[in-house]
Structure formats: C-alpha cells, structure tokens
Amino acid sequence: MGLKQQQYINGEWTNAISGNTREIINPYNQEVIATVPEGDEEDAKAAIVAARETFDSGEWATTPATERGSIVRKIAELIERDREELARLESLDTGKTVEESRGDMDDIAGVFRYYAEIADKDGGELIDSPVPNSISRVVHEPVGVCGQITPWNYPLLQASWKLAPALATGNTLIMKPSEITPLTTIKVFELIEEAGVPAGVANLVLGSGNTVGAELSSNTNVDLISFTGGIVTGKKIMQAASVNVKKLALELGGKNPNIIFTDADFETAVDQALNGVFFHAGQICSAGTRLIVEESIHDEFVSALVERVKNFKLGSGFDEDTQMGPLISAEHLAKVEQYVETGRKEGATLAVGGSRPEDPELQKGFFYLPTIFTDCTTDMSIVQDEAxxxxxxxxxxxxxxxxxxxxxxxxxxxxxxVWTSDIVKAERCVAKMRMGTVWINEFNLYFPHAPWGGFKQSGIGRELGRLGMEEYTETKHIFQNLQPEPINWF
Structure with a gap:
C-alpha cells in the first residue's frame, strides 16, 4: 500500500525500540492488512525528549505565524491530493463505508485549511493601564509540548482536530493514535514531513494506552494532554496529569438525546434519527442513541424506524450498496452484545435487531444488526451507558x-x-439542555469553525473553532513602564 508502517520520532522513521510489532486487522473479514511497530514507554520518552528540545530551541514557536499557516495549508493540499488513498486506508482500518471515509477526508482537509487561515489572526490586544506612560498588553503563546491521544472510530478526523491547531500555534507534539487503527495517521505524518514541518515538531508513537498513553500523561516534560476516548480512561489521564498540573483537553463521549415533538416534520425526523445513529455502525461519540419521542406519535414513529431498519444493507465498506459496515473488533462486538443482553434483562422491549446477522457472507466480520429498544426509562443502564x-x-x-x-x-x-416546527419551543428547550452542542431540526452536523466539546462528564475544553486553537495557547500579560521612577516606599 506504499505506507511506511513505522513510527516518526525527531524527523526519523523508526521501529519500536523493543522490536515488538502489532498486526492491524480488517474488521470486515479479519484479514491482516498491515504490521506496525508496537511502541512502549521508551519510545514515548524518546519522542518527548525530541519534542521538548525542539520546543525549547524556539525554532517552531518563533517561526512567523504566517509561515506556520502556510505549512498547515500545505498539509491540507496534500490530504486533498491523496484523498482516495487515505479514504481507502480509513475504510480498511475501521470498516466504515468508503463513501463515509471520502467525506471524512474532505472534512479533515477543511480543518487544516481553517487553522491555516487563522494562524496569523491573533496579534494580541492592548488593554487599559492604570499607570500613566505605560503599555499593557495581552499575548497568546504556545503551551509547549503536547501529548495527543486519538480514538479508533474516526482516526484521522480526530487527529486533525488536534494536529492542526497545535501546529498553527507553534507547539511541538507527540501523537498516539489508537493501536488498532493507526494507518491513516501514519500516512498523514508522511504528509506532515512532505509539507516541511521541521524535525522534532510532530512526533508519532504507536502503541497501547497502558504504555505510551500512560507515559504521555505522567511525564513532567509534557505540558498538555488532549485526549478523545472513553470516560474511564479520561479519568485516569486526569489523575496522571496532576503530577505537573498539565493543561487538559478531554472529550469523553456522550449519551445523546434526540427529542421528537409531534409537530416535527415526521419523515425528516425519522430519516435523521436513523442517520444520527447508524453511520459507522453507531460508533460515534455524538450519536443520537437516546430517542425521546412525544407519546402521541411514539408508536407510529417506532414503526417507521423499524421498517427502515429492516432494509439496511450491511457489508463491505467498498461495496457501493453498503449502508453500514462492521464494528471495529471482536472485543467491541462482545461489548455491544452484552449491552443488548442487559437491555433485555432490564425489561426493555426489543423492537428489531438484537443479534449478529445470519448472512453467510458476513460471518467473518464483526457485524451486528441495527437494534432498537422501546419501553425504556432513565433508570435503565442501557439508557445511561454509552453503547x-x-x-x-x-x-x-x-x-x-x-x-x-x-x-x-x-x-x-x-x-x-430537538425536532419541532415551533421555533419558540425549540429555543426554550435548547436554553435548558445541558450539552455542548444542540441541534434544532438537524443532528450530527459539525464544521471546523464551530466549537465542539461537552458539559458534565463529557469532558473539559473545546476542539474546533477559535476555542480549539485557544486550548493550545497560554495567555500572558505584559506590562511595560515607559517612564519608571523610584517609589520611595522604603
């Protein structure tokens, strides 16, 4: 496939120090599609040293923001150039449809373009000073060395949300992708090198969260951790990061409600309720997996969902007729199966699905039928837990x-x-809903210049938008007295 299949540390492509490797599996048929290094704490330490020395040298941080923006823009152009190869790798790695992956690549290029455009737009600000003949100003400087840990469901998309603002603001970084879906991240580091990012600025270490991730979280030479993943791991990272009070940017998932009022456009709400969950087999942190439907249309709405779900086409992501691919792994398939079994035990009614498909062509893959539970209440774990x-x-x-x-x-x-034709009602609901993003008559739409992140235990901080860039900066106040005089206090 023309991929280096190595780590990238201090401008060099390397194998793991231990020599260990990991096989990457296609979730559609369990075939081995690549063998990559399996790094550990020692590889992470080497990358941290490179990132620390590079940042402290000032080479990248003091590069004019316009020049950094040009390099980030070049990465976007290279992603567009290699769109088909990247989409193919993403679908091989994750099992999602190649059409979804192509859309992801367009979004990823858009993220790099957005941060390229605003890289030089923050010149700081002058603020009023209480002292005559003085200047008081506020500037934003790079945080320093950034540890970045990305999930397996949207490997390169989530990487772009971290890479682009970190590079644009002058930081150095160490990225650890999920150990089971590293291929497109490896490829984009090839493009980062081709775009001219200096050695030591962007480093890639492959390996597990228990080794590489733990080292990034606890190492005192790392100034910030940005993590997207599960809430249990997020809490461990918070604890480890306290060793040097690292800055944290955490996106820890969700259990996202989708409210359907009687006065909503029925057919559109049905269609979008399905779209809001079943893209990428529901392996989306923002999936609208909690449908909250007004009683007067509940039965009709559920019936419409079930009829549509029965006709879903499961299969290879490279089959143009496929609507939904497999789950990511045998382990995750077992987790979803256990979740559904819990729903049965809790008394929820299984309206459709609830098992692996019987189609012989799907038996080698990690497929699970689209599933709908009714008669659900908020005291059920299937309503509270992220499936x-x-x-x-x-x-x-x-x-x-x-x-x-x-x-x-x-x-x-x-x-x-919220789905309703009454915009006033929609606004009343939105004002009371405790979530980082709320859509009205829409679901799962995002774009680079709108911030993304959660309330409560869904995380800390924001990605995307100007707030996503601010996560990678420190605020400094600089005061200059133009006519200093003795105070004569002592």
Missing amino acids: FGPVITVEKFRTEEEAVKLANDSIYGLAGG
Missing part, C-alpha cells in the same frame, strides 16, 4: 418540561437534538 454501537433506546414524554428533564438525566452532556 458505542448500532443501538437506539426509545423513551416517551408528554410535556415539554418532561422531555427536557429526560434529556438532561445523564452524567454526559456532549450533544443533543
């Missing part, structure tokens, strides 16, 4: 107040949706 799979739970409500209360009844607060 991260193709499973919808459906709850009923009678009043607007009840709908909002149900939506907020969660430890998470990443995203949510």
